[in-house]
Amino acid sequence: MPQPPAPEQSPTHQKQVTKNPAPLSQSVLNTLLKLKALQKQTTPPTAHYNPDQGGAPNGGGSNQSTSNSKLSGADRSAIGNHVRPCWTVDAGAPGLSTFSVNLMVTTDATGTVRQAAVAPQDQDKLSDPIFNAYAQRAIEAVMNYQCATLPLPSYMLGQPQTFLFNFTPGS
Numbered sequence: 095m096p097q098p099p100a101p102e103q104s105p106t107h108q109k110q111v112t113k114n115p116a117p118l119s120q121s122v123l124n125t126l127l128k129l130k131a132l133q134k135q136t137t138p139p140t141a142h143y144n145p146d147q148g149g150a151p152n153g154g155g156s157n158q159s160t161s162n163s164k165l166s167g168a169d170r171s172a173i174g175n176h177v178r179p180c181w182t183v184d185a186g187a188p189g190l191s192t193f194s195v196n197l198m199v200t201t202d203a204t205g206t207v208r209q210a211a212v213a214p215q216d217q218d219k220l221s222d223p224i225f226n227a228y229a230q231r232a233i234e235a236v237m238n239y240q241c242a243t244l245p246l247p248s249y250m251l252g253q254p255q256t257f258l259f260n261f262t263p264g265s
Contacts, residue, residue: 160198161255165247172245173257181235183263187224190263195219195229197259199236205246205255210236213258232261 165173183190196213210233212220219225235241236259246255 160258161250162258164250169245169247176245177235177241177259180238180241181261182231183228184231187228189224190228193225193228194260194262195225195232197229197232197236197261199257199259201244201246201255201257203252203254205244205251207236207242207244208254210259228261232259235261 162170187193196216197210198213199207200209202208212229212233216229220229
């Protein structure tokens with residue numbers, strides 16, 4: 095009598111040997127693997143020198159970078175909420191809802207704003223007198239004596255910081 099054909103392997107059949115032993119296995123090899131995993135380390139780890147693998151000298155980065163990346167979302171909100179009362183806009187200005195200005199703001203070691211200027215990416219928009227007035231109001235807001243001392247986290251105090259502020263109506 096002819097033999098029936100051999101059954102095909104299941105599509106979920108595992109082709110690779112597992113490194114994790116079955117928990118209730120009686121195999122000697124699995125028992126040895128479990129014991130080896132439970133054995134304490136007898137020698138201290140050794141450190142090996144890992145030389146630099148090229149890349150940018152001095153860690154790279156940009157000389158135009160700001161301290162914004164060091165701030166948490168809550169820190170950013172606190173700073174925005176602190177400056178917002180000092181910022182006013184001309185509600186009747188045409189195109190106001192489309193305006194947005196970026197400022198480069200530098201603080202001293204105490205967190206007080208000492209310098210504020212329109213960021214390079216927005217300099218070309220200053221020829222528009224309405225935008226220029228909008229930008230000047232943003233600068234006046236961060237320089238205002240009531241809002242100039244920013245609520246910076248303690249780890250940012252003690253040295254000057256530079257931040258990129260974005261002023262957008264309705265924010």
